Amino acid sequence: MLPVEKVLPAIGDALRNAGAAVLVAPPGTGKTTIVPLALMDRIPGRIVVAEPRRVAARAAARRMAALLGDRVGGRVGYAVRGDRRVGAATRVEVVTTGVLVRRLQRDPELPGVGAVILDECHERHLDSDLALAFCVDVRATLRPDLRLLAASATADTAALARALRTEEIITADEALYPVDVVWAPPPRPVNAPHGLRVDPRLLDHVAATVRRALADHDGDVLVFLPGAGEIAAVASRLRGATVLTLHGRQDAAAQDAVLRPGTGRRVVLASAVAESSLTVPGVRVVVDAGLSRVPRTDHARGLGTLVTVPVSRSTADQRAGRAGREAPGAVYRCWSPAQHDRLPAQPEPEIAVADLTGFALDLACWGHPDGAGLALPDPPPAGAMQVAFQTLRALGAVDAGGRVTARGRAIAAVGAHPRLARALLDGAPMVGADRAAQVVALLTDQVPGEDLVAAWRQQRSSADHHWKTEVRRLRAEAGDGSRTDLPDDLAAGLVVGLAYPERLARARQPGGTAYLMVSGTAADLTPGSALAGAAWLAIAAADRDQSRPAARIRVAAAIDEATARVAGADHLTRGQEVAWSGGDVVARAFERLGAVTLVERPLRDPDRDALDRALADGLRREGLALLRWGRDARALRERLAFCRHALGAPWPDVSDDALLGTAEQWLGPELHAARRRADLERADIVTALRRLLPWPQAAALDRVAPERLPVPGGSRLRVDYADPQAPVLALRVQEAFGWQQAPVIADGRVPVLLHLLSPAGRPVAITNDLESFWRTGYPRVRAELRGRYPRHAWPEDPTTAR
Numbered sequence: 001m002l003p004v005e006k007v008l009p010a011i012g013d014a015l016r017n018a019g020a021a022v023l024v025a026p027p028g029t030g031k032t033t034i035v036p037l038a039l040m041d042r043i044p045g046r047i048v049v050a051e052p053r054r055v056a057a058r059a060a061a062r063r064m065a066a067l068l069g070d071r072v073g074g075r076v077g078y079a080v081r082g083d084r085r086v087g088a089a090t091r092v093e094v095v096t097t098g099v100l101v102r103r104l105q106r107d108p109e110l111p112g113v114g115a116v117i118l119d120e121c122h123e124r125h126l127d128s129d130l131a132l133a134f135c136v137d138v139r140a141t142l143r144p145d146l147r148l149l150a151a152s153a154t155a156d157t158a159a160l161a162r163a164l165r166t167e168e169i170i171t172a173d174e175a176l177y178p179v180d181v182v183w184a185p186p187p188r189p190v191n192a193p194h195g196l197r198v199d200p201r202l203l204d205h206v207a208a209t210v211r212r213a214l215a216d217h218d219g220d221v222l223v224f225l226p227g228a229g230e231i232a233a234v235a236s237r238l239r240g241a242t243v244l245t246l247h248g249r250q251d252a253a254a255q256d257a258v259l260r261p262g263t264g265r266r267v268v269l270a271s272a273v274a275e276s277s278l279t280v281p282g283v284r285v286v287v288d289a290g291l292s293r294v295p296r297t298d299h300a301r302g303l304g305t306l307v308t309v310p311v312s313r314s315t316a317d318q319r320a321g322r323a324g325r326e327a328p329g330a331v332y333r334c335w336s337p338a339q340h341d342r343l344p345a346q347p348e349p350e351i352a353v354a355d356l357t358g359f360a361l362d363l364a365c366w367g368h369p370d371g372a373g374l375a376l377p378d379p380p381p382a383g384a385m386q387v388a389f390q391t392l393r394a395l396g397a398v399d400a401g402g403r404v405t406a407r408g409r410a411i412a413a414v415g416a417h418p419r420l421a422r423a424l425l426d427g428a429p430m431v432g433a434d435r436a437a438q439v440v441a442l443l444t445d446q447v448p449g450e451d452l453v454a455a456w457r458q459q460r461s462s463a464d465h466h467w468k469t470e471v472r473r474l475r476a477e478a479g480d481g482s483r484t485d486l487p488d489d490l491a492a493g494l495v496v497g498l499a500y501p502e503r504l505a506r507a508r509q510p511g512g513t514a515y516l517m518v519s520g521t522a523a524d525l526t527p528g529s530a531l532a533g534a535a536w537l538a539i540a541a542a543d544r545d546q547s548r549p550a551a552r553i554r555v556a557a558a559i560d561e562a563t564a565r566v567a568g569a570d571h572l573t574r575g576q577e578v579a580w581s582g583g584d585v586v587a588r589a590f591e592r593l594g595a596v597t598l599v600e601r602p603l604r605d606p607d608r609d610a611l612d613r614a615l616a617d618g619l620r621r622e623g624l625a626l627l628r629w630g631r632d633a634r635a636l637r638e639r640l641a642f643c644r645h646a647l648g649a650p651w652p653d654v655s656d657d658a659l660l661g662t663a664e665q666w667l668g669p670e671l672h673a674a675r676r677r678a679d680l681e682r683a684d685i686v687t688a689l690r691r692l693l694p695w696p697q698a699a700a701l702d703r704v705a706p707e708r709l710p711v712p713g714g715s716r717l718r719v720d721y722a723d724p725q726a727p728v729l730a731l732r733v734q735e736a737f738g739w740q741q742a743p744v745i746a747d748g749r750v751p752v753l754l755h756l757l758s759p760a761g762r763p764v765a766i767t768n769d770l771e772s773f774w775r776t777g778y779p780r781v782r783a784e785l786r787g788r789y790p791r792h793a794w795p796e797d798p799t800t801a802r
Contacts, residue, residue, distance in 0.1 A: 002030035004172045011035060011149065012042045014168040015115065019139065020148040021168035022161050027321025028279070029172050031151045032056075032119055033063045036092045040075075043147055045114025049094045050131055052123045054080040055246070055255040055273050060119075061085075061094040062259075063279070081415065082469040097127035102415055104134045105365050108142055115147035121160055122152040122314060124349035126359045129376055132163060134366060136375035140165075153318055156346060163375045177324035179286075184209050185336040193291055193308035195545060198230055202334070206289050207237035209332050210267055214241070217330055219284025220266040224319050226291040226308050228446070231269040238267060246270040246280075248445070279325045286323040286331040288316060290339075294348065297355045297384070298544060301521045302502050303551055304355045305543035306446070312347040313340065349378050356380055360388035361397055361408060361418050369402030394570065395422050414477045416444055421477075423499035428478040430566070431491040437474035439495040441467055443540055451530050452496065452540055452557040453489045493538035493559030497567025503539035504564045504571075505556075506596045510535070514550070518571050518594030522550035534558035538567065561598070568593050576603055578610035580618035584677040585611065608672070612664065615671050615680060619663050624656055626680060633685035638721035639705040640689065643697070645724040646746040647704070652692035666691045704746055712738035712802070719745075719752065726768075730755040733764060733781065734792055737801040742770045756781075759789045774798055 004025050014021035025031040036047045051057040061078035068075055077086035078094040086093055095103070097118075104110065116135050121128060132150065139146045150160050157169050191199040206223065213221050225231050228247045235243045244266055246258045258268055261281040268280055272292060292311045297304045311319070316333065323329030333340065351359070359380065363371050369389070371380055392398040395418055397408030404412070414421035420440045427436040439456060445467075447455050459467055486494065497504050505515035505523055511533045513525040523542055525532055531553075541554035565572060571594040578587045587606035591599040619626055629637075643651040652658075664671060668691075670683035693701065705727075708716040713735040720728040727745065729752045742751045751768040758764050764781050767773045778798055786794035795801040 002034055004030040004034050005038075007170050007172045008035070008038045010170050012039070014166075014170060015039070015043065015147040015149060018166050018168045019144070019146075020136075020164045020166040021150075021170055022157050022164060022166065023149055023151040023170050023172070024153070024157050025151065025172040026153050027318060028177070028325035031153075031172070032060050033067065035149070035151065036094075036117060037064055037067060037076075039115055039117075039147075039149075040091045043114040046090065046112050047092045047115050047117065048100065048110070048113050049092060049117045049119060050097045050100045050128075051094060051119050052097050052125050052128055053248070053273050054083075054096055055248075055259075056120075057094045057096050058083075058256060059259050059279070061092075062256075064092060064094075082466075082473045097125065097131045098415075100131045101127050101134065101362060104131070104138065105362065105412065108134070108138050110138065110143065110146065113146065115149065117149045117151060119151045120153075121150045122156075122318075122346070124347065124351070124377070126350050126354060126356075129349070129351055129378070130359065130362050133371075133374040133376045136164060137366075137373075153314075153321065159377055163377045165375065177326070177328045179320050179324040179328070180330040181320065182330055182332045183337055183340075184212070184332045184334055185339070186334065193226075193310075195305070195307055195543060196227070196229070196293075198226065198291065198308055200233070202289065203230060203233050204237065206287060206334055207234050209287050209334060210234075210238060210241075213285045213287055213330070213332050214265065214267070217285045218265075219327070219329070220262070220268060220280070220282040221285045221287060222280050222283045222322050223267060223269045223287045223289070225269060225271060225289050226293040227271055227306070230289070230291075231271065234269055241265075241267045244268045246273060248273055280322065281326070283322055283325070284327055284329045286319055286329070288319050288331060288333050290316070290333060290335045292347070295350065295354045296543075297353065301544060301551070302387075302500075302519055303521070303542050303544055305541065305554070310335075310339075310343055312344045314346050316340070316343070351376075351378055351380055354384075355417075356384045356388040357391045357418050360385055361392055361404070361412050364392070364398050364402055364404040365409060365412050369398070392418060395419070397422075414474070416440060416474070419499040420444060423495045424474055424478050427495040427498050429480070430484065431486055431494055432484055433475055433478040433480065434471075435488075435491050436495055437471045437478050439492050440474055440499075441470040443496070443499065444470065447540065447555045450526065450553065450555060452555050453492050454530070455555075456488065456492055489558050490560065490563050493536075493557035494563050494567050496538035496540045496557055497559065497564065500538070500540065501568040501571055502594065503542065504559075504568045504593065504596075505537045505539055505553075506561075506564070507533075507535055507537075515539075515553070516596055517551075518568055518596055520595035523553050524550045525553050525556075529553075531556055531558055536561055536564050538564070564593060565598075576606070576610075578603070578606045578614050580614045580621060583618075583622070585614045585618065585675065587611070587614075611675060612671050615674055616664050618677065619667075619680070620660050624659060626677070627683060627685055628681045629685060633689065635707065635718075635721070636686055636689050638724070639701065639707070640692065642705050642721045642724040642727060642750075643701070643746070646750050650694050651697055654689070654692070662692075706745060709743055709745075709752070711735045726753045728753050728755055730757060732757045732759060732761075733778075733798075734759070736770065737793070737795070737798045739770055740774075740799045742768050758785055759792050 023031055036049050039047050057078050057080050061072050061076050065072045065076040073085040073087050074089055076092045077090040079099050080096050118132055135148050150164055161169055186205040190202045210221055210223055231245050231247055242264055244258050246268055290311055291308050293306050293308050296307045320331040323331050363369055368374050389402055397411050398404055411418050411421040420443055424436050424440045442456055449455050502519040503517050505517040508514045508516055513532045515523045517523055536559045537556040538559050539553055539556045542551040544551035574591045576589050587603040589601050589603055637654050640654045644653055667688045670688055674680050708718050709729055710716050711731055717731055733756050742754050744751050753768045755763055756765040765773055765777050782794045
């Protein structure tokens, strides 16, 4: 008896009484196949089982049909994108979560469905989260009789139960067969994964560990690697062994072949598609490289990519469980126990890191644009949702309030990412429906190589059934679109540009590998790329490492400017620009595709107001040093600063910030007469500064802050206002004879600070208390200097001397 069979009565009772429940069961305990068949006799209507992956859905359906001695499409069937085997007698239908979401959008009541089983909820894909939230909403509002069961081996059960709004948690915690853990870290350090790159030394070690496992144990070996590239690399290192591969880029026939019993010992190199919900027959040993490939999105630049990260502990447990489904087994983990302890407990949910454009469109179609009120296990990040809705508004899929439009529903009906759906619908009339469907089908998967057109041509001549099935499906959605005369590169580039107009890019230099995207992001081709030298590119995929100044182009097609203009029409702008740039006024007419300037010519007669704004902007950027401050201008500004400090308003503030903030007022005529930097440098700053003075203050300036002061010797000496707190008058001691007190300015409020000098002009005293100086300081000065300067007068009483 399988472990899950022991809890079948509890599952039935929970669904009958509470309507919703969580089932926790380790891999291999029968939760995916035994539970749906058992519910056929307990719940009227069809049982829909949702799996996160196509290969798992087909495998589960085949296994259940075999248990019933039936064929697939009879009492048990399946529906995945592009492939459906269901008949009138079908009671259990296995679907992907994406198919379930589309079905819920078309008819939320799910007529004829008695229960929905959401399998492998721990994987936390966006479609899985949406399927859960929509089913809970349907049960709460339309179908209280709909039964919901969320099943997983490693999920956060408490959070899952809260999302389902149930307290029913059923556990079948008895593993089918024991699995021994063998820690097998590399003998020498290897580099951590970086982007999509995995250290070849780790792949060497994985291959060596596979050979070790073959020697130590009987049975087939299932090897977990992050992606198709690593699978191919390890396969090349295992010559002599019977090697099969299992990953998402294979067609259904190739995937299904791996799930049939084989003859002789096999090594199955698999990606994450083999983690759950299926049994690879004959496997007794798992070799786990410890890596997973997950999506990451740079929302600021609109770049999305896949990155390689260490697995979580729960994912490692899922993988290990594959070895114990049919007999006792072993798992070789290519890392140490200490590293294992540092792994995250659960994988990061896709909602936290992925592009949410399609997710947001599904929410809008459901009538909950922000997801509020839905039973989402985690709320979507606000920033990512804002970017998603900006994209959807640009596509015309939602209105300003986030409500879905008719065009949005048409885009959603395509069953592809909204950007690709838009490219299909708008591109079909331009390049032909067949070619638009082919390129979009290619872009829905990871394109091999950098040259999209080369990959497209290779795909057209291949026997890839999965791709051709997807092309037929998309062709049916594309509508009318006759073949055009565009060559392949322009046709592919046009479709890519319609999907990602902000990634259209022009070469920075003829024949180079550096490009500037319409978004303003720099991007580089890899050295030696076949696309090098193309004047324009339509970039389908790019990523940017934080350590690199430019993004790296992953997949692109060479196009011309005319194609870029058509694809990026929404980003095309024409106009005139008068601005401060490069240290002077630039006046030009332009035509731009986003950040890429297509046409530019000088303006001979720019708008005067625009010129004034540009000159004022230049002044704010470069500061008052942009103006030519002669001696008189500096002196006047210092006098005004003194008045402001001594008397306050309405004397004007002439600090840098104040002058820059009011430049268009006091410097207005000079700005209005200027056309370029050189004109500002010739401006009359003295006249401009005097405009700051109200009339009473203008008339009082020479009295309050005189430029010069008369001294007893008959001269008029300049006052230095550099320090607004202490104006300075520098004069020889003999020129002060006859003064009993220092002069006072600012309407008698501020004494002038006297710098008394020797006949040679050297300072001998600094004071604003002249009376005290004559009494105490002068006798010392007289004694020191009259012998040195005998021709100058040194009277005993300087207050009465002339």
